[in-house]
Amino acid sequence: MATTKLRIKFASYDTGLLESVVSKFVDTAQKSGCKISGPIPLPTKREVVTVLRSTHVNKDSREQFESRTHFRIIDVYAPNAKAVETLTKMNVPSGVDIKVEL
Numbered sequence: 001m002a003t004t005k006l007r008i009k010f011a012s013y014d015t016g017l018l019e020s021v022v023s024k025f026v027d028t029a030q031k032s033g034c035k036i037s038g039p040i041p042l043p044t045k046r047e048v049v050t051v052l053r054s055t056h057v058n059k060d061s062r063e064q065f066e067s068r069t070h071f072r073i074i075d076v077y078a079p080n081a082k083a084v085e086t087l088t089k090m091n092v093p094s095g096v097d098i099k100v101e102l
Contacts, residue, residue: 004077004078004079004102005075005076005077005078005102006075006076006079006084006087006100006101006102007073007074007075007076007100007101007102008025008073008074008075008076008087008098008099008100008101009071009072009073009098009099009100009101010022010025010039010071010072010073010074010096010097010098011069011070011071011096011097012069012070012095012096012097013067013068013069013070013095014070014095015070017093017095017096018070018072018096021092021093021096021098022038022039022072022074024090025074025087025090026038026039026074028083028086028087028090029074029076029079029083029087032079032080032082032083032086033080033083034076034077034078034079034080034083035076035077035078036074036075036076036077037074037075037077038072038073038074038075039072039073039074040072040073040074040075041070041071041072042071042072042073043071044068044069044070044071045068045069045071046066046067046068047066047067047068047069048064048065048066049064049065049066050062050063050064051063051064051065087100088100
């Protein structure tokens with residue numbers, strides 16, 4: 001018999017906000033009696049955009065902007081129905097993206 005695994009993926013631009021949300025999820029999963037693995041930090045995605053400083057002249061003068069997206073994963077092994085319900089209905093701030101997979 002295969003054990004079920006609930007995988008929760010987190011993504012955010014702000015590391016402080018991401019860590020606080022992940023710690024809330026870990027505490028909730030442990031209080032419900034589930035075995036967890038994580039949080040596992042994944043590589044940070046870095047996006048760089050280069051734009052011209054001036055619209056018509058000075059083509060050599062450019063400016064670069066960067067955005068970084070940080071990722072974390074938590075695996076919850078053999079979750080019960082109550083644990084799944086509480087984890088999926090948790091209130092999450094607007095700066096964190098969450099995906100839940102079975």
